[in-house]
Amino acid sequence: MNYAGIEDQYADKEKAKIWLQSIPYDGTSSWGKGADKGFDAFMDASANMEIYDIETNSEVYKQGVYIVEPILEDKSPEAVFKAVYKSTSELLKSGKFLTFFGGEHAISIGVIKAYYEKYPNLSVLQLDAHADLRKSYEGTPYNHACALHDASQNTNLVQVGIRSMDVSELPYLNRSKCFLAEEMYGHTDWMQKSIDLLGEDVYLTIDLDAFDPAIMPCTGTPEPGGMFWNPTIKYLRMLFEQKNVVGFDIVELAPEPGQKASQFLAAKLYYKLLTYKFELHGK
Secondary structure: OOHHHOOHHHOOOOOOOEEEEEEOOOOOOOOOOOHHHHHHHHHHHHHOOOOOEOOOOEOHHHHOEEEEOOOOOOOOHHHHHHHHHHHHHHHHHHOOEEEEEEOOOOHHHHHHHHHHHHOOOOEEEEEOOEOOOOOOEOOEOOOHHHOOHHHHHHOEEEEEEEOEOOHHHHHHOOHHHEEEHHHHOOOOHHHHHHHHOOOOEEEEEEEHHHEOOOOOOOEOOOOOOOEOHHHHHHHHHHHHHHOEEEEEEEEOEOOOOOOHHHHHHHHHHHHHHHHHHHHOOOO
């Protein structure tokens, strides 16, 4: 099935500017399960989404979206990391704009490593409820709770929406580059401040639990006090206008029967990110 039900001419591997890969791994999530079903739910919602964007008067799907073969490795966290890292390193040689859909947040570790090896001055922008900075958890550094630890040591990491963490993560937290949800509430100055901390090349990782459970209940660990749609979209538009976003992932959609709003939000978010990348300035 083509992304969003688009015509075959826009889903051609060579012609498409955008490649999308599913990594449906859910092996280390420690509470709510189901992120391995996230991509199928995302695809279902995308096929039922209007693909004309009112905000930008555009149809970004015409840039072409090709679905890459998924990574189905699931033997161990270490095996998944190696498979994702190897695959991403190869995909980066294509020159395409790469996008990834989880799966749990652990899938981002291998992706980001491949990216910072290609982009030596890479910044990573994390939208998330959780800091995800543990050096190791449950016997492995490739756990979802460790998703951004390696990035914190090897990239310029900026964290937005954080409202939950363990005390063991404090040594790895750069407080000047972490925007807590409680400090963001009722304010907008955090938007430009956080963007100003980023370098030119940015990898964006979005854990859907960054959003408030009122609009995103279907995720592994829904934390109260999260981000809402319109301010987040405004912020992401600012990001793409000012920086060169070189790739992104969306993770932790755990669909539940009768709760289609969450998967539709994920579908709309993905399409908005593509729109901002290719229809604002064609960077």
